[in-house]
Each structure stands twice: as structure tokens, then as C-alpha cells.
Amino acid sequence: MTPSHIFTIPSLLLLSGALVLSQDYEYTDFAYGTPPEVPRLSVPDYNAQLVYSYECASECSCPSFYPIAMYCDHRKLKAIPNIPSHIRHLYIQHNDIEEITSKPFINATSLREINLSYNKLQSSKVDKDVFSILKEIVQLHLEHNNLEDIPSPLPKTLRRLHLGFNKISKIPADATRELTELTVLDLCSNRLTDAGIKGKILSGMKSLMQINMCNNKLKSMPADLPESIQQISLENNSIASIPEGYFKKTPNLLSLRMSHNRLRFIAYSAFNLSKLMELHLGHNQISKPFFVPRTLEHLYLNHNDFKDLNVSLMCPSLDFGNPNMLTYIRLDNNKLRGQLDYYAYRCFPRLIMIFYGNQRKDDEEGSETKKSEKPERPKATRLST
Known part of the structure; x- marks a missing residue:
């Protein structure tokens, strides 16, 4: 096995714009990692009224410095307590x-956020x-439960819906x-199938910007995504191909994550998009x-x-x-022989790093790995150019 190589250029640029998913995908016990703990306090709502009754459920706490939030988390509750009318944020995970x-x-007419994650x-x-009676709700967390269906109907004011780690098919x-105002839909780690x-x-969600369907049972790309979509997460499925022209309906796409699938062939111009960055x-x-669009900054082709x-x-x-904007490309664990053509630096003048890493021989195990195995991350050796 040849030693790891890495080619660098001195300066380092950061992925710009509104794109927040710039880190390399890590294969962990969960499909997209353990989600961060919900912060104990939200940013204060400065539009809220200044005077409150300070009414609060006896099972929970409502801080005097932030009385519009009610904290009922980590209390072994088996039922949701009555919610006072002035409460806007309910944390009961x-x-x-x-x-x-x-x-x-019944009286929770001001609720804007509910976190019911990590319950049963x-x-x-x-x-x-x-939920449909809640006319102000914008964010709903129901991840890590035993739900088999999406609760419906849901209020049209909803903007963020988190349903990961359930049993939804x-x-x-x-x-x-x-859900015409919804911007984020998270359905990772469920049991979604193509038929489902x-x-x-999905096309009716005209404001949807981010959709997460990682770690499901999909064999093909989800159909009829809305034009507004900017980020797609489909890691850990069984998708074998991307139809030619699939992304013509999603011209605003910034980030596509499809690691740990069964992709063999990609149409040459599949990613001919004017905004794709990752x-x-x-x-x-x-x-x-395949064709690399000018706007692309991070490209991961490892383990192919x-x-x-x-x-x-x-x-x-x-x-x-x-010029092309590509700054980082990862190529380890392929079957490449020799260094990458120097033309890459002419074509991609902003390249900072080519992660070449270890390469496999033709007779070594193919790139399709069992999803239960945790792939080893190659050790990097930096060489200045």
C-alpha cells in the first residue's frame, strides 16, 4: 500500500454563504451523528410583553428573567402539564x-416552539x-420517539419540523x-421507502430549503422536490442512480450529501448547477x-x-x-495510481488541498461497505508544494 499523500497550497479559505453543512460526513452510531443538545435557554423574544403573571406549571420552571419559556425537561413526566397562555417556548424533552x-x-395560544424529543x-x-389549533407555532421537535406516522394536520405556520429517529415509513x-411556510424537514433515521x-x-412545500432523509430505505431519489430546496441529505440509503436532469427543478441547490449509498453511474452533466457549493x-x-460546476468548493469522492x-x-x-471555486477534494480509498494530473491546479486555481490518502488495489475489497461497519479515517500527511 502506498503511503498517504496530501497536496496543499498555503492559504485556507472557508466555505462561504449561508451553507452550514461544510464538515465532512462522519459515520457514527447514528446516520448523521448525535444531534446537539437543545440549549437550556432560547434567545429572548424582545417583542414579548413586559408584564407577565408568572404563572407556571408546578412540574416545570419558568425563569423570572425569561417568563415566556417553560422548562419541563428531564423530569420523568408521563403527561404534558397545562400550558399557561403567555408561554411561547415549551421544553419538555x-x-x-x-x-x-x-x-x-387549551390556553396555549402563544406557543411558538415545542420540544417533545426523547420521549415515548x-x-x-x-x-x-x-397541533393544528396552535396558530402561532413555528418550530416542532418530535425526534427520538416511537411515532409511526406524521401527526396531521399540522399548522400552516410551521417552519421547522424535526421527526428524526422515529418509525415513519x-x-x-x-x-x-x-405546510407552505416550512423551511426545514428532518426525517433522518426512519423507515421511509420509495412508495412512502x-x-x-413534497412539491407543495414551496418554502422548503432543507430536507434530511438520511438513514432510511430509499432506493431512488425523492421525486418532485420544490424549486426552493437548497440542502439535501440522503446519506445511508440504497440509491443506485441519479436520473439525468433530476436537478433541473432545483436550481438553488447549495449542498448535496449522498455518501454511503450504491451509486455506480452519474450522468456527466448531472451537477450542472449554478449555485452548488458542497x-x-x-x-x-x-x-x-463528471462535470464539476464552477461554484463547487468541497468535493468528496473518497471510497469509490x-x-x-x-x-x-x-x-x-x-x-x-x-475561475472554478473548488478548494478541497478528497480522493482516498479509490484505485488511483500515481499523482493527480497537474492540470488540476490550472483548472481549479483555488485548490488548497487534494486529499489523496491510501488507494486500494484492483483485487482489494470494493467500495461497497457494510453499513454496520465504521470506515477508518485515513491519516493525513502534509507535504508543502
């Missing part, structure tokens, strides 16, 4: 709650219309029909190069089946007045 009834929410919620014990049309999201289930395709079975990388195909023309 990490409890033993199995059911949601309408009674605690069951779909059969969630009252119908329990489909997205019914009535669950998303009114067929039709125009592309994760590691841990697949890709062997042929490339025997050579024709940079001329990736970059068919040079434009020194409008």
Missing part, C-alpha cells in the same frame, strides 16, 4: 410521555388536530398539504468522472472505484476571469 391530548394546549410518543396516542399527502414518498408529496459522494461505487480521474472531463474549459 427527555421524559416518559407516550400520549398528546388537546387538554394541556406513539402515533395511536396523539390526538388528531392537537411514509409521508401522507394530508400531512404536508398546508411517491407522487407530489458535494458528498463518498462510500459509493462511482468509477467515471475511480482508477483514473480525467480532470479534463471534470473541467472541460478554462476561464481565468471566472
Whole structure:
């Protein structure tokens, strides 16, 4: 096995713009890592009224310096307490709650955020219309529960919906029909199948910017994503191909994450997008190069089946007045022989790092790895140029 090599250029640029998913995908016990703990206090709502009754459920706490929030987390609760009318933020995660009834929410006319993650919620014990009566709600956390269905109907004011780590296998049309203001939909680590999201289930969410469907059972790309989409996370599925022209309906795409799938072939111009900045395709079975858009900054092709990388195909023309933005490319654990063509530095003049790493021999195990295995991260050796 040849020693690891890494080619660097002195300066280091950061991924710019609104893109927040700039770190390399880490394969952990969960599909996209353990989510960060919800902060104990939210940013104060300066538009809130200055005078409150300080009413608070006896099972919870409502800080006097932030009386619009009620903290009921980590208290072994089995039911949701009654919520006073002035409360805007309800934190009731990490409890033993199995059911949601309408009674605690009768007076909760000001609620904007609910965190019910890390409980024992069951779909059969969630009252119908329990959330639809909340006319101000914008953020709902239901991840890490035992839900088999998406609660519906949901209020049209909702902007962020977190449903990761449940047992959801489909997205019914009535669950998303009114969600025209939704910007973030997280469904990672569920049981979604192609049949469960067929039709125009997603296209009606006209404001959707980020969709997470990592660690599910998808075999094909989700259909009819809205034009507004900017970030797509599909890691840890069984997707074998990307249809030609698939991204024509999503011209605003900034980030695509598809590591740990079964991709073999990608149409040459599949990623001919004017805004794409980050592309994760590691841990697949890709062997042929494709067109790299000018805006792309981070490209991950590690753990694939490339025997050579024709940079001329990736970059068919040079434009020194409008150069390619690529700064980082990861190529370890392919079947490459020899160093990358020096033309790469002409084509991608802003390259900071080419992570070449270890390469496999033709007779070594292919790039398709068992999802239960944790791939080793190659050790980097820096060499100045």
C-alpha cells in the first residue's frame, strides 16, 4: 500500500454563504451523528410583553428573567402539564410521555416552539388536530420517539419540523398539504421507502430549503422536490442512480450529501448547477468522472472505484476571469495510481488541498461497505508544494 499523500497550497479559505453543512460526513452510531443538545435557554423574544403573571406549571420552571419559556425537561413526566397562555417556548424533552391530548394546549395560544424529543410518543396516542389549533407555532421537535406516522394536520405556520429517529415509513399527502411556510424537514433515521414518498408529496412545500432523509430505505431519489430546496441529505440509503436532469427543478441547490449509498453511474452533466457549493459522494461505487460546476468548493469522492480521474472531463474549459471555486477534494480509498494530473491546479486555481490518502488495489475489497461497519479515517500527511 502506498503511503498517504496530501497536496496543499498555503492559504485556507472557508466555505462561504449561508451553507452550514461544510464538515465532512462522519459515520457514527447514528446516520448523521448525535444531534446537539437543545440549549437550556432560547434567545429572548424582545417583542414579548413586559408584564407577565408568572404563572407556571408546578412540574416545570419558568425563569423570572425569561417568563415566556417553560422548562419541563428531564423530569420523568408521563403527561404534558397545562400550558399557561403567555408561554411561547415549551421544553419538555427527555421524559416518559407516550400520549398528546388537546387538554394541556387549551390556553396555549402563544406557543411558538415545542420540544417533545426523547420521549415515548406513539402515533395511536396523539390526538388528531392537537397541533393544528396552535396558530402561532413555528418550530416542532418530535425526534427520538416511537411515532409511526406524521401527526396531521399540522399548522400552516410551521417552519421547522424535526421527526428524526422515529418509525415513519411514509409521508401522507394530508400531512404536508398546508405546510407552505416550512423551511426545514428532518426525517433522518426512519423507515421511509420509495412508495412512502411517491407522487407530489413534497412539491407543495414551496418554502422548503432543507430536507434530511438520511438513514432510511430509499432506493431512488425523492421525486418532485420544490424549486426552493437548497440542502439535501440522503446519506445511508440504497440509491443506485441519479436520473439525468433530476436537478433541473432545483436550481438553488447549495449542498448535496449522498455518501454511503450504491451509486455506480452519474450522468456527466448531472451537477450542472449554478449555485452548488458542497458535494458528498463518498462510500459509493462511482468509477467515471463528471462535470464539476464552477461554484463547487468541497468535493468528496473518497471510497469509490475511480482508477483514473480525467480532470479534463471534470473541467472541460478554462476561464481565468471566472475561475472554478473548488478548494478541497478528497480522493482516498479509490484505485488511483500515481499523482493527480497537474492540470488540476490550472483548472481549479483555488485548490488548497487534494486529499489523496491510501488507494486500494484492483483485487482489494470494493467500495461497497457494510453499513454496520465504521470506515477508518485515513491519516493525513502534509507535504508543502
